[in-house]
Amino acid sequence: MDNKIKMRAQKVNFFYGKVQALKDINLAVHANCVTAMIGPSGCGKSTFIRLFNRMNELLPHTLLKGKVFLDDLDINSPLVDAVDIRRRVGMVFQKPNPFPKSIFENISYGLKVNGVREKDYIAGKVEESLKKAALWDEVKERLGESALRLSGGQQQRLCIARCLAVENEVILFDEPCASLDPISTAKIEELIMELKKSYSIVIVTHNMQQAARVSECTGFFLLGELVEFGKTQDIFTAPKDKRTEAYITGRFG
Amino acid sequence: MPRTHLKEKLYKWIFTLLSFSSLIFLIGIVIVLFREGIPIFKEAGFLKFIFGRNWYPTYRPPEFGILPLILASLWVTAGAVIVCIPLGVGSALYLNEIAGYRQKQFLKPVIELLASIPSVVFGFFGMVIVTPFLQKVFNLPTGMTALNASLILGLMATPTVCSISEDALSYVPNAFREASFAVGANRWQTLTQVVIPAAGSGISTAIILGMSRAIGETMTVLMVAGGAAVIPHSFLEPVRPMTAAIAAEMGEAPMGGSHYHALFAIALVLFLITFVFNIAAEIISRRFRIKLGLSG
Amino acid sequence: MKQALVQRLGFGLLFICITSTLFFLGLIIYFIFTRGISVISWVFLTQAPRNAMTAGGVAPVIAGTLYLTLGSMLFAVPLGLACAIYLCEYSPKGAIVNIIRMSINNLAGVPSVVFGLFGLAVFVKFFGFGVSILSGSLTLGILALPLIISASQEALLSVPQSIREASLSLGATKWETIKNIVLPTALPGILTGVILSIGRVAGETAPILFTAAAFYLRGYPKSVFSEVMALPYHIYALMTEGAHPDKQKAIAYGCSLILLFLVLFISGIAIFLRQRQRSYHG
Numbered sequence: 108m109d110n111k112i113k114m115r116a117q118k119v120n121f122f123y124g125k126v127q128a129l130k131d132i133n134l135a136v137h138a139n140c141v142t143a144m145i146g147p148s149g150c151g152k153s154t155f156i157r158l159f160n161r162m163n164e165l166l167p168h169t170l171l172k173g174k175v176f177l178d179d180l181d182i183n184s185p186l187v188d189a190v191d192i193r194r195r196v197g198m199v200f201q202k203p204n205p206f207p208k209s210i211f212e213n214i215s216y217g218l219k220v221n222g223v224r225e226k227d228y229i230a231g232k233v234e235e236s237l238k239k240a241a242l243w244d245e246v247k248e249r250l251g252e253s254a255l256r257l258s259g260g261q262q263q264r265l266c267i268a269r270c271l272a273v274e275n276e277v278i279l280f281d282e283p284c285a286s287l288d289p290i291s292t293a294k295i296e297e298l299i300m301e302l303k304k305s306y307s308i309v310i311v312t313h314n315m316q317q318a319a320r321v322s323e324c325t326g327f328f329l330l331g332e333l334v335e336f337g338k339t340q341d342i343f344t345a346p347k348d349k350r351t352e353a354y355i356t357g358r359f360g
Numbered sequence: 361m362p363r364t365h366l367k368e369k370l371y372k373w374i375f376t377l378l379s380f381s382s383l384i385f386l387i388g389i390v391i392v393l394f395r396e397g398i399p400i401f402k403e404a405g406f407l408k409f410i411f412g413r414n415w416y417p418t419y420r421p422p423e424f425g426i427l428p429l430i431l432a433s434l435w436v437t438a439g440a441v442i443v444c445i446p447l448g449v450g451s452a453l454y455l456n457e458i459a460g461y462r463q464k465q466f467l468k469p470v471i472e473l474l475a476s477i478p479s480v481v482f483g484f485f486g487m488v489i490v491t492p493f494l495q496k497v498f499n500l501p502t503g504m505t506a507l508n509a510s511l512i513l514g515l516m517a518t519p520t521v522c523s524i525s526e527d528a529l530s531y532v533p534n535a536f537r538e539a540s541f542a543v544g545a546n547r548w549q550t551l552t553q554v555v556i557p558a559a560g561s562g563i564s565t566a567i568i569l570g571m572s573r574a575i576g577e578t579m580t581v582l583m584v585a586g587g588a589a590v591i592p593h594s595f596l597e598p599v600r601p602m603t604a605a606i607a608a609e610m611g612e613a614p615m616g617g618s619h620y621h622a623l624f625a626i627a628l629v630l631f632l633i634t635f636v637f638n639i640a641a642e643i644i645s646r647r648f649r650i651k652l653g654l655s656g
Numbered sequence: 657m658k659q660a661l662v663q664r665l666g667f668g669l670l671f672i673c674i675t676s677t678l679f680f681l682g683l684i685i686y687f688i689f690t691r692g693i694s695v696i697s698w699v700f701l702t703q704a705p706r707n708a709m710t711a712g713g714v715a716p717v718i719a720g721t722l723y724l725t726l727g728s729m730l731f732a733v734p735l736g737l738a739c740a741i742y743l744c745e746y747s748p749k750g751a752i753v754n755i756i757r758m759s760i761n762n763l764a765g766v767p768s769v770v771f772g773l774f775g776l777a778v779f780v781k782f783f784g785f786g787v788s789i790l791s792g793s794l795t796l797g798i799l800a801l802p803l804i805i806s807a808s809q810e811a812l813l814s815v816p817q818s819i820r821e822a823s824l825s826l827g828a829t830k831w832e833t834i835k836n837i838v839l840p841t842a843l844p845g846i847l848t849g850v851i852l853s854i855g856r857v858a859g860e861t862a863p864i865l866f867t868a869a870a871f872y873l874r875g876y877p878k879s880v881f882s883e884v885m886a887l888p889y890h891i892y893a894l895m896t897e898g899a900h901p902d903k904q905k906a907i908a909y910g911c912s913l914i915l916l917f918l919v920l921f922i923s924g925i926a927i928f929l930r931q932r933q934r935s936y937h938g
Contacts, residue, residue: 160825167749188365194827204818207841216836217826266822273826371831372746379742381735382805383759385774385798389766392777447680450673458667467674469927474681476852476923477916478859480888484912485684487895488905515680522677548663569765576767578862579892603769603862610776610866627773631766638765642758 113138113307114159114196114277119173121154121163128154132173132333134326136277141299141308143318143339146328147354152311153201155328156279159309160196161189177277194221197270201282203262205254205269210246213254213265217273232272240268241298260291267298278302280310284317296321315355319343327351389631397625400424403618409625415589415600417609417619424622428591430629432599433575435592436509436585440574441567443514448521448570449563455522456529457551468526475519483583486512491584498596504586507595512580517570524569528562529555531652561648565641572637576630578603602630685916692913695906701914704875710903714911716876720789720884721918723877724868725858727793728800733850735797736804743805744812745834764802768862771799775867790880792868799863800853807849811842848930855923859915861888871897887915 114136121129129151136142136159144152157163158175161182175182182192206213214233223229233250237243242264246257254265263283270278280299284292299308299321312318318325319339326336327348335342335351346352401409404424412425451471455464486508495503532555540550556563586598587608600608606623613619703713739756747753775795785791815838823833839846861869869889877884894908895901 162821162825165821165824190824190827190829193825198821198825200818200822200825202818204816204822206819206822206837216823217828220823220826220828220832220836269822269826368829368831375738375742375746378735378738379747379756381739382763382801383756385801386759386763386766388778389770389774392774393770396773396777446673447677450670451677454670454674458670467678469931470678472927473920473923476855476859476919477681477684478861478888478919480859480861480891481684481688481912481916484891484895484908485687488909489687515684518677519681546659546663548666549659552666572765576765576769578767578769579888583892583895603767606769606773607862607865610773615781624773624777627770631770634765634767635762638762641765642761 110137110139112136113178114309115176116155116158117174117176119155119158119171119175121151121158121172122170123166124168128331130331134333134336136307136309137324138307139303139305140324141303141310141322142324142326143322144309144311144326144328145313145315145318145354148313150328151331152326152328153281156281156309156311157198159277159279160193160198162193162198164189194273195275196277196279197273197275198279198281199263199266199270199283201285203259203266203286205257205262205265207253207255209251210254210257210265211250214269214272217269221273236268236272237265239271239298239302240264241294242268258291260287260294263287263291263295264298267295271302275306277307277309280308280312282311282313284312284314292317315343327354329354393624393628393631396621397628398621400618400621400625403621409622410629413591415605417613417622422618424618426602426605426622426626426629428589429600429602429605429626432506432585432589432592433601433603433630433633435595435599436506436513436581436601437571437575439506439510439595440513440517441571443511444517444521444570444574445567447514448518448566449525451518451522452525452529452563452566453551453556455526457547457555468523471519471522475523477516479516479577479579480583482512482516483580486580486584500596502586502598504584504598505596506585506592506599509581509585509599509601510595512584513574513577516577516580517574520573521566521570524566525559525563528559528566528648531562531649532558533652558652559648561644561651565645565648568637568641568644572634572641575601575637576603576634578607582607602626606630685920688909688912688916692909695910696913700910705872708872708899710900710907714887714890714907714914716873717885717887717890717911718914719876720886721858721888721915723789723884724792724796724864724886725854727789727880728796728857729850729854731794731797732800732804732853736801737808737846739801739805740808740812741834744809745830745838760802760805763798764806768799768860769865771795771863772865772867774798775863780867786881787866787868787870787883788881789868789877789884792864792884792886793880795863795867796857796860799860800857803853803856804849807852808842808846811845811849812838814845815841844929844933848926848933851922851926851929855919855926858922859888859919861892864889869893887911887918891915 112135116132116134119129119132132155144156146152163169177195206216211233214236215229218229218232234243237246242261245261257265284295302308322339325339325342327334329350335346335348342351343355346355409424409426411427413427414423414425415428416423455467459467490508490511491503494508536554536558537550540554581601582604585601585604587600587604588598589600592599606626610623613623700713702715704716705714706712743753772795775791779785779791779794780787819837820833823837864886868884869886870883871893873883873885891908891911894904898904
């Protein structure tokens, strides 16, 4: 963990209406690392990473206390536009959510809304992103086809490619393999390992093996609290907290 | 400020403003009806207007009592309800509980399609086919009667009542039916003792909306009700419902005169009656959705 | 088995209900079709009326209905769509939204003749548009507004939240998301709703009685400020005005057939499309 800190949550509390979903979370995400968030369903791990690109403010009746930094920028400061943050911090969702458009349009969409107009550049970027997402060989003959006709695993890799095309700095994965078969899952994990060379990656998963396989750092969430955070190796072999130990040895969740 | 902010705010404001259009039109309608209708209340007296038994707007001196018109509307609507409950609700029950999947896939859109037949076509049918038929069967001086209007209006409201009732029935959870079958009830018992009570308020909503549509319907009653502005005594006499009076007389009423104001006042009464119907339907349907655990 | 008998009787009764519904409504279509078809001819469809509405065709009448319908949609579709976009995409849940929702529901329940009076008082008199295509279109447009809003709302709500989030997460703004993702996805549903409303508006009579319609005009309307003949009003007028009831009745059959065909055809397309529309994850 010698890399510099890319994103940082500082004393984060988060509320849905009156229900407190996150309690006093402090956590740092390092550049060119994979940071995993594990914990049972409803522990707040998904809520937490959605704070990193300000997705939670789309939900009604929510309240955030505390600060989230991207490099040294307070992303919730009134001077900062959520749109600019989302251009730098991309997200891949639990369920593949391609737009009902062609494969090509799916990838080029992010470029277009960010003001890119040159056709050659866009075409090059689409190819590059699809290659990075290990999807190019499967779809290069049919870029004009609807993305909805791809298989679930292909759709998810398409969503990753779509995210890559925007050239962001951080990519948030919210249980990206939750709805996929083991082979597709393996492909996506491989991809994540490859991507961390150029991105900072945060992944939420309820699959502990997955966290162990792909991540350098792991945080364990329980009931809205960050129980333990540290090197993945340490968390899985020598957890400091009893609750972490109970979870990773499969006693609850 | 980031470059996109202004544009985004602008769009939000435009949509916010435009979304008030329905409210503005509704308020506009209320204002127009009151403004143009109030003068007649001053001239003829409110109670005399509502409860007066004589509607002679073009006599000298004119008489503006709309009781015959109100009663005619209620009379015709009541008749229509008698027609459209068995037809509409019965059809909905058949579709939901008896029809097989393919039969339902076919019949539901057909019923919906029939709901789109224009009212003037119903009126025309009533005039050229039902009128001579009734005249012959009942040996009447004219076939244009309250009965004719009720039959046509009832038939017209049937597809609507059927569609809404069917929706209500389809919201009843299958678990209710299964629970009833599990204690040995047959399909008919399940239908009458479990499904209909569960969907009851949804079906009531359908009927109220059907009534609201019938009482506000203009062209059919204008064409087949006969048009006599007298207090109705039987279904076999001609009557003049409120909508028919407005539609038939507005053309000849001098603009800004008492007759003109009287017609707006009738429209106001009509508007208030349908308003009450619609509110009642909304309240009942909201309760229904809460009862079945659907979102309000 | 007494219970079994009751069930058979009950089911039989319901069967009678639905067959009578279909029978009677079918009867209307049958009569109008069989008696109207003999009136329909090339001349009837393409020429203007002659000899005080007793001969010639009804082409300007059909055109009038098209003008009024088109005019009402030009007014109601943008407005209704904007309203639905606000309610589904922008509105925070709250009192204002409830008031707007309530007013839409109530507007939908206003009797059509009341819209006619409103149009007469506001468009014809107050704004001074006179009895004209413009007044009639605006009046019909207000009548269609709640239909367009609820159809558009339904279509917008069926767009999954997940692709809105995907778009926003790529750095698109709210409006870019609505314009590029939400509206194209909802478009088929919105179109179906618009087509259904067209079917409804084309057959409305009471709102145009005092705002747009005339019984007999020579030829086609000249501008949006002209009076206009329209199919539904024409049927009514043929049956209640004029000096040659028998000849007029034949023409009324023809007009009814055209109107019925037009409305059933338009609504049929919409209903058919809706049956076929696939959902996002289908």
